[in-house]
Amino acid sequence: MFVPFLDLKTQYNQIKDEIADELSEVLDTCYYVLGPKVASFEEKFAEITGTKYCIAVSSGTAAVHLTMWASDLQPGSGIIVPPNTFTASAEGIVLAGHVPVFVDVDKDTLNLSPEKVESFLESCSSGGKPVDPKTNAQIRGILAVDLYGQPAAMPELEKISERYGLLLFEDACQSVNASRDGRPAGSFGTAAAFSFYPGKNLGAFGEGGAVTTNSEDIAGRVRTLRDHGSREKYHYDFIGHNYRMSAFQGAVLGVKSGYISQWNDRRREAAKRYNELLSGLPVELPVEDGDVRHVYHLYAIHTPKRDDLRKHLGEMNVASGLHYPIPLHTQKAYSYLGYEAGDFPVSEWNSSCNLTLPMFPDITEDQQVIVAEAAKSYFSEKD
Ligand SMILES: Cc1ncc(COP(=O)(O)O)c(C=O)c1O
Incomplete structure (x- = not known):
């Protein structure tokens, strides 16, 4: 699937x-x-x-x-x-x-x-x-x-x-x-x-x-x-x-707009499920900071193996995204501002390591298990 x-x-x-x-x-x-x-x-x-x-x-x-x-x-x-x-x-x-x-x-x-x-x-x-x-x-x-x-x-x-x-x-x-x-x-x-x-x-x-x-x-x-x-x-x-x-x-x-609150509740449940399914893998999971209602427009994980993992997920029929692969200070459009690579290490780390997984209110548990199993199989093949 x-x-x-x-x-x-x-x-x-x-x-x-x-x-x-x-x-x-x-x-x-x-x-x-x-x-x-x-x-x-x-x-x-x-x-x-x-x-x-x-x-x-x-x-x-x-x-x-x-x-x-x-x-x-x-x-x-x-x-x-x-x-x-x-x-x-x-x-x-x-x-x-x-x-x-x-x-x-x-x-x-x-x-x-x-x-x-x-x-x-x-x-x-x-x-x-x-x-x-x-x-x-x-x-x-x-x-x-x-x-x-x-x-x-x-x-x-x-x-x-x-x-x-x-x-x-x-x-x-x-x-x-x-x-x-x-x-x-x-x-x-x-x-x-x-x-x-x-x-x-x-x-x-x-x-x-x-x-x-x-x-x-x-x-x-x-x-x-x-x-x-x-x-x-x-x-x-x-x-x-x-x-x-x-x-x-x-x-x-x-x-x-009459449905947004319940749709976001479902995204939050899906995020919780991903956290459980992916725990134990060598990836960094999203962090909720203090008293927040995070609505998981995107569920982003981080790993230095991002590109390889993404390729593997694609081969396993799992779509994924990159948000964002090039930080703005290194984009040509903003070069007139005078920044260089190395100026913002955390943003650069995010660009090189982030991977966003399928996330929408109607994602099913079965779909999330497929995503998690695909990620697990990547890391077990590497062992
Ligand atoms: C953080 C952020 N700002 C601004 C925008 C621009 O919104 P729009 O695509 O509706 O012009 C987006 C949309 O992708 C966004 O994610």
């Missing part, structure tokens, strides 16, 4: 009728962009994130861009971000006219390390304000990424941000319905970004994203910027973008 990395079909079959009803309403009203379906999803999603405002947009990349675009940041501000993330985190910083400033992550969680952020800020604040030694950009923000479904150490980062007068942003694209210390992902800092790309825990049937915030000002600006800087048709307060969500995606997400 082939074990896929992700199975969207089984989930779709369970909610097919509800989705069809919602989509046919969109078709009947001919309201294809924004409109009542998107507005109703925004309300539901604000409840999930425990925030006052949610603004639905066209993608997670747009959402990351908008969090900073809508904030009071002087152009060319340095924004601290981890190098082991999807390119869109740093891309959003650049699109908003700012400068990514990479700081390494914590080995256990692979999220931005508050200790490293603090010591970096100390080391570059000799003139009073923190200035990035590579680019001379004054550091005015932090974009923490909740990688793999586990919220970053946001409470500590909030304290650091306050001490240094920085704005804190959350890239929660992988962590819908996760929480830390009882606080939902998306509710920390100035504003947060979510992605509803189909493979995400809450996936649209196309592209989608959202910004969540408790700031009325930021919510208002995001709402305007996503629609060409216009509050009123043909009146443009400033230059914006077309980052509007399609009504079809709003309709799909409205249905799916």
Whole structure:
């Protein structure tokens, strides 16, 4: 039996009728962009994130861009971000006219390390304000990424941000319905970004994203910027973008948001099962850090034998992924920032050793046993 990395079909079959009803309403009203379906999803999603405002947009990349675009940041501000993330985190910083400033992550969680952020800020604040030694950009923000479904150490980062007068942003694209210390992902800092790309825990049937915030000002600006800087048709307060969500995606997400908590519970059960099945193998398993609800967008293990193990799993009909094989500071797109291989050892270790295993709410115990047996057979052949 082939074990896929992700199975969207089984989930779709369970909610097919509800989705069809919602989509046919969109078709009947001919309201294809924004409109009542998107507005109703925004309300539901604000409840999930425990925030006052949610603004639905066209993608997670747009959402990351908008969090900073809508904030009071002087152009060319340095924004601290981890190098082991999807390119869109740093891309959003650049699109908003700012400068990514990479700081390494914590080995256990692979999220931005508050200790490293603090010591970096100390080391570059000799003139009073923190200035990035590579680019001379004054550091005015932090974009923490909740990688793999586990919220970053946001409470500590909030304290650091306050001490240094920085704005804190959350890239929660992988962590819908996760929480830390009882606080939902998306509710920390100035504003947060979510992605509803189909493979995400809450996936649209196309592209989608959202910004969540408790700031009325930021919510208002995001709402305007996503629609060409216009509050009123043909009146443009400033230059914006077309980052509007399609009504079809709003309709799909409205249905799916009613299930996200139970789907994430099932991912958590599957993660627990993997932990048991894989225990004893010479691989590092995911670590839950403190009082978190990790929602296992990805279940990542680490081994220096990653490439060989992946090949073996493929031969045994088990799909797997790499998240992410090249850290951003060594990517050509960011070479202008002046970093080199060796600058961020933990992110580089992650890139060379991480392997993500099949994970989705409907993964069966049998499928997980096949994955684990395939991994075991690799290591027993090596003995
Ligand atoms: C951490 C992170 N940030 C941003 C994004 C961008 O989201 P989208 O693909 O919806 O533009 C993603 C999606 O892969 C992501 O994983």
